[in-house]
Amino acid sequence: GENVEQHPSTLSVQEGDSAVIKCTYSDSASNYFPWYKQELGKRPQLIIDIRSNVGEKKDQRIAVTLNKTAKHFSLHITETQPEDSAVYFCAASTFNNAGNMLTFGGGTRLMVKP
């Protein structure tokens, strides 16, 4: 089955700095890579996703890059703000009509210091 590794487990940055979280996956058949933000005690919220037919996707301060050959993908947050503080999870799956079973990384606790 799929195995997703995520690093670092904790990340502390100053407000305004950039934050980068990296994930690797094991199943070369995986073709869908979402990133979720989870605040304490709340549900995960999708913040950005990327499919294997593109190498990069950007949405305002958030960007994701994908290297299919190396089987790794990264989340980049620029101009971080205190409200970006949360736990971020990467995930990987094979996206098909039969369902979308996600395998999650271990999570990264991001702390943005004002």
Place this chain on the structure above:
Amino acid sequence: GAVVSQHPSWVICKSGTSVKIECRSLDFQATTMFWYRQFPKQSLMLMATSNEGSKATYEQGVEKDKFLINHASLTLSTLTVTSAHPEDSSFYICSARDQASGGELFFGEGSRLTVL
């Protein structure tokens, strides 16, 4: 976006009792729903895939007789923790896929179970 609702959000029960958690897709139909378990400061671990009208598919190590899943309609899946014990205390989250929105997974609010 689509809405997935879970109920209850908090439940405290005595050891040995059973607890049912509901997961509803409010504005879309979901033939497949997923149940996860999350321990404090840990990732979401998939427990089982709930399939409408058929048996759930359980992940390795998850006891199907302890965690009963029923997906009787296209908008409702239930997880029943039977004979709960303190080690079952956890945050349980469901998700459902809205194919109309491109297949994005939407998560329920989660249900925090505390077994005394």
